[in-house]
Amino acid sequence: AEAERQLSVLSTNPEMLDQVRQILEATSQPFTQHLACTSAAKQLTTNWGRFSAQQRLDMRNFTLTFLANKGPTCESFVVVALVSLLARITKLGWFENSEHSDVPKEVTQFLSASVDHCVIGLQIFNELINEMNINKTGQPLSTHRKKSVSFRDRNLLQIFQISLQTLQQLLSGTLGQITPSQDVRLREQSLRLALGCLSYDFIGTSVDESTEDVGTVQIPSNWRSIIEDETTLSTMLQSYTTSQPPQSAQAMECLSQLASVRRSLFPNQECRQVFLTRLLSGIAGILRTRQGLSEEVNFHEFCRLLSRVKSNFQLSEMVKSEVYPDLLSLIATFTVESFRSCPFASNSLYYLLQLWSRMVTSVAYLKGDGESHLDRYVPDVTQTYIMSKLQSARASLQANPSEDPLENEEQLVDQLDSASPLCRYQYDRMAEFLLSLFDPLVTQL
Numbered sequence: 001a002e003a004e005r006q007l008s009v010l011s012t013n014p015e016m017l018d019q020v021r022q023i024l025e026a027t028s029q030p031f032t033q034h035l036a037c038t039s040a041a042k043q044l045t046t047n048w049g050r051f052s053a054q055q056r057l058d059m060r061n062f063t064l065t066f067l068a069n070k071g072p073t074c075e076s077f078v079v080v081a082l083v084s085l086l087a088r089i090t091k092l093g094w095f096e097n098s099e100h101s102d103v104p105k106e107v108t109q110f111l112s113a114s115v116d117h118c119v120i121g122l123q124i125f126n127e128l129i130n131e132m133n134i135n136k137t138g139q140p141l142s143t144h145r146k147k148s149v150s151f152r153d154r155n156l157l158q159i160f161q162i163s164l165q166t167l168q169q170l171l172s173g174t175l176g177q178i179t180p181s182q183d184v185r186l187r188e189q190s191l192r193l194a195l196g197c198l199s200y201d202f203i204g205t206s207v208d209e210s211t212e213d214v215g216t217v218q219i220p221s222n223w224r225s226i227i228e229d230e231t232t233l234s235t236m237l238q239s240y241t242t243s244q245p246p247q248s249a250q251a252m253e254c255l256s257q258l259a260s261v262r263r264s265l266f267p268n269q270e271c272r273q274v275f276l277t278r279l280l281s282g283i284a285g286i287l288r289t290r291q292g293l294s295e296e297v298n299f300h301e302f303c304r305l306l307s308r309v310k311s312n313f314q315l316s317e318m319v320k321s322e323v324y325p326d327l328l329s330l331i332a333t334f335t336v337e338s339f340r341s342c343p344f345a346s347n348s349l350y351y352l353l354q355l356w357s358r359m360v361t362s363v364a365y366l367k368g369d370g371e372s373h374l375d376r377y378v379p380d381v382t383q384t385y386i387m388s389k390l391q392s393a394r395a396s397l398q399a400n401p402s403e404d405p406l407e408n409e410e411q412l413v414d415q416l417d418s419a420s421p422l423c424r425y426q427y428d429r430m431a432e433f434l435l436s437l438f439d440p441l442v443t444q445l
Contacts, residue, residue: 010023010035010036010039010043014043014047014050014051016039016043017040017043017044017051017055017059018055020036020039020040020043021036021040021058021059021062023036024036024037024040024062024066025062025066030074030075030077030078033074033075033078033081034075034077034078034081037078037081037082037084037085038081038085040059040085041081041084041085041088044056044059044085044088044089044092045088045092045137048092053096053097056089056092056093056096056097056100057093057097057099057100059089060086060089060090060093060099060100060103061099063082063085063086063089064086064103064106066082067079067082067083067086067110067120067124068109068110068113068117071116071117071120072114072116072117072120079120079123080123083120083123083124083127084127084131086103086124086127087124087127087128087130087131088131088136088137090103090128090131091128091131091132091137091147092137094147094150094151095146095147095150101150101154103124103128104125104128104154104155104158104159107121107124107125107128108121108162109121110124111162111166115175115178115182115186116182118166118186119182119185119186119189122162122163122166122186122189122190122193123189125159125162125163125193126189126192126193126196128151128155128159129156129159129193129196129197129200130196132147132148132151132152133148133196133200133201145204148201148204149204152200152202152220153220156197156200157220157222157223157226159193159197160193160194160197160198160223160226161226162193163190163191163193163194163197164194164226164231164232164235166186166190166193167187167190167191167194167235167236167239168231168235170183170186170187170190171235171238171239171242184247187239187243187247188246188247188250191239191243191247191250191251191254192250194236194254195250195253195254195257198217198219198254198257198258199217199257202217202218202219202220203218205218215260216260216261216262216263216312217257217258217260217261217262218262219261219262219265221265223265224265224266224267227258227261227265227275228266228271228274228275230278232258233255233258233275233278233279233282234278234282236251236254236255236258237251237255237282237285237286239251239254240252240255240286240291240292240298241286241289241291241292245292245295245297245298246297248292248295248297248298249295249297249298249300249301252298252301252302252304252305253301255279255282255305256301256304256305256308258279259279259305259308259309259312259313260308260311260312261312263312272317273317273320273321276313276317276318276321277321277322277323279309280309280318280321280323280324280327281323283305283306283309283327284323284326284327284330286302287327287330287331287333287334288330296348299338299342299348300347300348300351303338303348303349303351303352304348304351306331306351306352306355307351307352307354307355307358310355310358310359310362311358314362314365315359315362315363315365315366315372316362316365316366316367316370319366319370319371319372320370324370324373325373328373328374328377329377331355332376332377332380332381334352335352335355335356335381335384336380336381336384338352339352339381339384339385339388340384340388350414350415350418353385353415353418353419353422354418356378356381356382356422357417357418357419357421357422359372359374360374360378360421360422360425361421363425374425375426378422378425378426379426379429379430379433381422382419382422382423382425382430383430383433385419385422386419386433386434386437389415390437
């Protein structure tokens with residue numbers, strides 16, 4: 001406790017900032033380096049206005065130089081602390097000095113150095129996005145949004161391009177001789193960076209995805225060419241098929257974000273239709289091979305992707321794609337098999353149920369635009385879902401007779417809300433099926 005009290009002065013006394021920097025410069029002990037970084041970050045966050053412009057700039061330059069010279073040999077947790085410190089300084093000083101806002105340009109120099117420097121450069125970009133996207137410093141919301149929007153307009157597209165270029169170099173093998181460990185680190189940071197760019201709070205809505213999974217990604221108009229470029233989707237699809245979890249799941253999340261880009265981004269319906277067909281073709285390819293879907297995180301994100309596609313595209317748009325009939329058959333088979341024997345959490349299956357529910361609800365709006373082919377698959381999907389829930393309830397009661405499988409009312413209501421459109425789609429057939437299940441039970445009463 002005494003040691004903690006004595007060390008706390010490093011993070012609370014503004015006069016100690018120079019000493020903190022000297023400690024960081026002189027020591028080679030990882031935990032001491034980490035302490036110095038976190039102390040400096042606390043000092044600058046709390047007492048930013050008490051330091052001179054030169055002191056702030058000196059600390060920024062020192063941190064950047066330290067990462068360039070010693071970053072590759074530091075422990076990973078020290079690099080994280082250094083990167084966090086640099087990002088914090090950059091955000092706090094964003095409008096005060098052009099050198100602060102020029103950090104993204106300087107970071108690009110890391111990318112052309114060694115592989116380890118490239119990883120650090122990507123880490124800096126990742127933390128910059130996180131820092132600029134979230135108000136961590138307690139600044140007024142208006143100040144935070146001005147900095148966030150400025151960063152979005154000046155740097156975010158370039159950073160997204162860097163993430164794609166790095167992934168493409170990894171996939172094509174043009175980065176030269178790299179170790180398997182370096183490949184994983186580069187892939188992880190690049191995919192995290194791409195996802196951070198696509199998940200950025202572009203318009204200041206601060207949507208909480210934990211409460212609502214349906215949303216439109218408000219990509220700025222000047223991103224149009226890179227979103228329409230077929231290599232963007234193909235890079236993410238290839239990143240998924242050539243990666244292992246959790247990197248493969250990150251690639252799938254990127255695909256979900258791309259599937260959710262706003263309709264008005266595309267100049268006309270033809271361009272949007274081309275984009276949709278590419279996306280559906282990629283999904284069909286995954287369904288044919290089942291690449292990676294035996295992994296729970298991949299399975300969950302893939303189910304989420306299927307639901308996102310239907311949320312953002314109308315059924316009338318989907319049926320116009322030449323891959324739609326084959327894709328629907330593949331999705332139906334995947335859904336039935338998942339309902340019957342999926343060992344993973346029911347949350348993933350809910351996305352599949354939601355997908356089919358939304359599709360049958362949209363049939364009324366087709367207006368002769370094409371054949372939905374849903375009649376062929378919806379009855380089997382619905383019956384399989386009902387049987388899976390009955391079997392699940394039976395298994396639950398056998399395993400724990402005191403447990404009520406229906407006690408989670410909120411989950412039950414969500415499932416019934418999604419299942420009811422499927423039952424109504426072919427009402428006579430489903431009524432007959434349900435009666436065949438209930439009649440034998442009635443006779444036992």
